[in-house]
Amino acid sequence: MPHHVTVGLDGSPESAAAAEWAAREALLRGVPLRLVHADEWPTSAAIPVAGPDAQRRWADELLAATAQQLQRGYPSLEISARRLSGRPAAALSIEAAEADLLVLGSRGLSGVMGFLLGSVGMETIVATERPVVLVRGTGQPSARTDAAPGGPSGGVVVGVDIHQSCDLLLDFAFDEAARRGGRLRAVYGWSIPPVVRDASALEAAERAMSQDVARRLTDILMPWRQKFPSVEVVERSPIGGPSHQLVREAAGAELVVVGRSIRRSPLGAHIGSVTHAVIHHCSSPVAVVAHD
Template sequence: MAGQIIVGVDGSASATAAVEWAAADASRRGRSLRLVHVCEQWSPSLGEAQWPLSLDEAQAEYCAEALQAAADRARELAPGVEVTTDLRKGNVIEQLIAESVSADSVVLGSRGLGGFTGMVLGSVSMAVAGHAAGPVVVVRGPVEAVHGQIVVGYDGSKGARAAMEYAIDQARARQARLRVVYAWQAPLSSPYARAYSSALESAFEQQQRAAREAVTPWREKYPDVELTDEQLCEHPVAALMNASASADLVVVGSRGMGGFVSAVLGSVSRGVLHHVTCPVAVVRPRSERAS
């Protein structure tokens, strides 16, 4: 994938973690980095009389300082990477979605200064992940350990194929293992499930074979990547959560085969974004228009 890695910056700790992740990613994959701070209109509820500057001046000063601090941090971590900054006004979600059209990827913190402290995932990261034209990486906090493994959820759908391409790119750049996870949830909630247990077992075996066969072309196309695959009979979100414990990055498609065609962000990708603590990449096929 060509283009710059775009990072949304707002001065929060979460955004700082995103800058750090993106700087390392840009260095590994030979990309340039552009840090974007979108200054949205602050609420005047505090009263401008409390500020030594006007509200607009105070906001502009804060945004500029936050952006400069982020750029300094990126250059410190990745001295060989070209780092540029972009300070603008407008709606942050709309601006970042527009940026995603030509970007390699968009990297965001899990929640910014505008989010409620108790929320796992902020409205900006959720909206951008759901509507961006390409990969969106959501970073919850600083990377504390390196496991040497990328996890990708794969169900053979168009979104999953795009996710696999991105996961392979990440694995090759990191010289990491790639763990491909396919999860099939049996209808255990049915009162008749026990009577049909043998049929369910047969159905899962068929799913296993199909999933294994679907991975074979990827293994043949990228022999330099250490690729393992597993097929599990459990909810996809639970399977990916468990796999994430030893992952540096979890990659999912924006929606899989089980989602409604009109859904912007599928239930699996939403669940992974909310529950997985390591960085998560949500990948939307480039042929789909951002909406």
């Protein structure tokens, strides 16, 4: 069984923030941290345009400097570093298979660097069945100590689909909430099909469906409440588009957990519209968990 946290580095502020987040996560789990960089990472302002030997030296220096910085902040954490060969998505997915989870930096839709749709981060997400956490850069220096975070936080938010099984998603979300003080907000956004035109009929339909939706959400969560009795769960089933509602509910969360189906279509793997929206519009760290 894998027992370490892996973080991918590309020299960007986002990957530095990801390394900090990964170090704290490794402390929470009581496992080592592994820093990795793939040789064929796309050239950007963070990666110098130079020959292969110079780029390898730069990568080794990046890994060593990041390891030293994290070791100063987290002296009890076991840290190792590894430079990977090959294309980043393929190399990272192989590395992720050996880890508890993989952590990457993300800019969402705020810039042209980092992990945007179709680039390294998105390709890696669909290439691995291990959980992948995307972390935004904060632009603020870290002031962490060697203790795992235990102060106030926004807890964990998980997006739930009441129409499909999501056991792996819920197990991950409840486990992360238990590690972070035991607060979890489970969210399912939904809408009335556009067939009811009369306002009074629409209101009546919403009232009737709201009760059924809330009951189904409660039923799905019940086994996990029993498995994780220390976790305080808040159930939310607001009316509105699932993507919009989940991004709204996730504001200020310490971690947002969303799923993607591991089933493949003839056109390849898909992460789903809700997960796509959360990755690109949520400022909190986002964990993408593959499930059946």
